[in-house]
Amino acid sequence: MQGKRMNAEAEAPQVCKACEARHGGVCSTLSVLQLIELNRHSTRRRVGAGDEVIGQGEQISTYSNILNGVVKLSKMMADGRQQIVGLQFAPDFMGRPFLKESSLTAEAATDAEICAFPRAVIDRIVNESPDFEHKLHTQSLKELDEARDWMLTLGRKTAQEKVASFLYLIATHINPMEKFSKSFDLPLSRADIADFLGLTIETVSRQMTKLRKDGVIVIENNRHVTVPDAHRLKDAAGVD
Amino acid sequence: MQGKRMNAEAEAPQVCKACEARHGGVCSTLSVLQLIELNRHSTRRRVGAGDEVIGQGEQISTYSNILNGVVKLSKMMADGRQQIVGLQFAPDFMGRPFLKESSLTAEAATDAEICAFPRAVIDRIVNESPDFEHKLHTQSLKELDEARDWMLTLGRKTAQEKVASFLYLIATHINPMEKFSKSFDLPLSRADIADFLGLTIETVSRQMTKLRKDGVIVIENNRHVTVPDAHRLKDAAGVD
DNA sequence: CGGGGACTTGATAGTTTTCAATTCAAGTGG
DNA sequence: CCACTTGAATTGAAAACTATCAAGTCCCCG
Numbered sequence: 001m002q003g004k005r006m007n008a009e010a011e012a013p014q015v016c017k018a019c020e021a022r023h024g025g026v027c028s029t030l031s032v033l034q035l036i037e038l039n040r041h042s043t044r045r046r047v048g049a050g051d052e053v054i055g056q057g058e059q060i061s062t063y064s065n066i067l068n069g070v071v072k073l074s075k076m077m078a079d080g081r082q083q084i085v086g087l088q089f090a091p092d093f094m095g096r097p098f099l100k101e102s103s104l105t106a107e108a109a110t111d112a113e114i115c116a117f118p119r120a121v122i123d124r125i126v127n128e129s130p131d132f133e134h135k136l137h138t139q140s141l142k143e144l145d146e147a148r149d150w151m152l153t154l155g156r157k158t159a160q161e162k163v164a165s166f167l168y169l170i171a172t173h174i175n176p177m178e179k180f181s182k183s184f185d186l187p188l189s190r191a192d193i194a195d196f197l198g199l200t201i202e203t204v205s206r207q208m209t210k211l212r213k214d215g216v217i218v219i220e221n222n223r224h225v226t227v228p229d230a231h232r233l234k235d236a237a238g239v240d
Numbered sequence: 241m242q243g244k245r246m247n248a249e250a251e252a253p254q255v256c257k258a259c260e261a262r263h264g265g266v267c268s269t270l271s272v273l274q275l276i277e278l279n280r281h282s283t284r285r286r287v288g289a290g291d292e293v294i295g296q297g298e299q300i301s302t303y304s305n306i307l308n309g310v311v312k313l314s315k316m317m318a319d320g321r322q323q324i325v326g327l328q329f330a331p332d333f334m335g336r337p338f339l340k341e342s343s344l345t346a347e348a349a350t351d352a353e354i355c356a357f358p359r360a361v362i363d364r365i366v367n368e369s370p371d372f373e374h375k376l377h378t379q380s381l382k383e384l385d386e387a388r389d390w391m392l393t394l395g396r397k398t399a400q401e402k403v404a405s406f407l408y409l410i411a412t413h414i415n416p417m418e419k420f421s422k423s424f425d426l427p428l429s430r431a432d433i434a435d436f437l438g439l440t441i442e443t444v445s446r447q448m449t450k451l452r453k454d455g456v457i458v459i460e461n462n463r464h465v466t467v468p469d470a471h472r473l474k475d476a477a478g479v480d
Numbered sequence: 481c482g483g484g485g486a487c488t489t490g491a492t493a494g495t496t497t498t499c500a501a502t503t504c505a506a507g508t509g510g
Numbered sequence: 511c512c513a514c515t516t517g518a519a520t521t522g523a524a525a526a527c528t529a530t531c532a533a534g535t536c537c538c539c540g
Contacts, residue, residue, distance in 0.1 A: 085392065133370065134373060148315065148325040154394040439529090445488055462487060
């Protein structure tokens with residue numbers, strides 16, 4: 001211990017030690033040395049709800065980890081119609097490896113904190129470290145599974161089931177510590193929920209009201225939702 | 241040359257040499273030795289239209305390469321509603337790495353040929369060969385991009401645009417040699433198209449008729465489609 | 481040539497959207 | 511502290527789109 005400075009005993013950067021993304025995030029596969037290297041180039045950043053992290057068609061210059069908050073990924077058509085194609089929660093990795101240009105827009109849905117890395121550094125680590133690519137691959141596959149689940153929701157469910165599916169998704173993702181949160185603030189506005197479900201604001205509102213009147217959920221202040229019975233919500237969502 | 245038999249000069253298996261999947265498929269990253277090893281355990285198989293390759297909820301015991309034909313990936317709800325969440329063309333790799341159970345059904349849409357590998361062999365090669373995992377990762381990302389594009393179609397496009405989008409997708413994927421095929425046989429029945437677009441058979445039929453009457457497409461014998469002007473189809477699909 | 485599945489077409493019903501008005505909550509400034 | 515403004519959300523009525531139900535037609539195949 002006396003001043004020995006072997007590489008193997010180097011310490012992880014202070015900010016990483018306390019970082020939510022290390023537990024389950026992509027950084028968890030990195031060696032202490034890689035962590036130090038990556039940390040040297042990373043910038044922790046706070047973004048406000050509504051801020052754009054990257055725009056559809058822009059050059060991809062950085063990737064990021066989400067430390068807390070919710071980020072929405074969306075696509076827009078030429079005439080303005082919009083579809084949210086994914087939500088990302090801590091400790092998700094954000095960015096599309098191996099592509100120069102982003103095919104979607106990433107925008108903070110809530111206030112959020114992210115840890116941003118220059119593209120070049122990540123690309124190098126991917127080449128050097130198979131474990132790191134494996135971790136990214138695993139997350140890509142998870143996102144693909146989620147996207148396909150959502151395709152079933154978009155294509156085949158009724159408005160009622162769609163809204164219930166959305167609430168179920170949030171209840172199961174908003175708090176990484178819980179399997180199902182019985183009470184939570186919605187991270188999305190009615191307009192965003194509509195864009196996620198392929199509905200209009202009015203239809204979302206009507207179906208929320210119906211779920212409330214049916215006793216499946218309790219709503220306070222428009223944004224706070226309580227779910228007395230997870231099974232009833234799951235049934236309403238049409239989930240097996 | 242005189243009878244030298246060094247490993248580096250071993251020959252790729254005869255079947256692999258002629259294999260479509262080697263050109264652009266995952267096998268293209270393998271060394272000759274790995275190819276020999278993989279080939280020892282692979283079985284080439286012909287499946288008829290409608291045959292199930294793997295079922296939702298089943299154990300995943302094999303992965304496969306598609307050599308020719310089209311395979312549809314679909315999800316079903318408890319009450320029978322169904323959604324096709326992806327189409328795979330040669331030389332796509334089929335299977336969900338790192339998961340024991342399939343979350344979807346893979347079924348041949350047309351007669352097809354596939355090259356099947358036992359799960360264990362692939363899993364080992366993934367561990368040994370970072371290039372192979374990289375190739376799988378790349379394909380996963382491509383599928384994720386396609387899934388998200390389709391989410392926009394499912395959530396925000398009209399029936400007319402959906403059908404045009406489907407035809408555009410087929411025209412750009414049915415023949416790996418062409419960027420856009422002006423004439424092709426539809427690999428899916430009207431029922432399958434409906435399940436892919438989140439519509440009913442009748443609506444698909446009506447929109448096909450409308451596109452035909454508008455001169456965007458020519459239909460012969462129900463299954464054969466000709467597209468006189470790719471731009472008109474693209475516009476009808478609402479693609480930027 | 482007949483049977484049967486796949487596809488089309490028509491009429492009607494149902495769901496979701498659109499348009500419009502209203503309520504609500506939270507700030508802002510007098 | 512109370513109007514007033516503003517943006518978000520709810521509610522209502524009418525319109526539009528897609529699904530459903532019900533015949534037909536076409537085409538492949540024996």
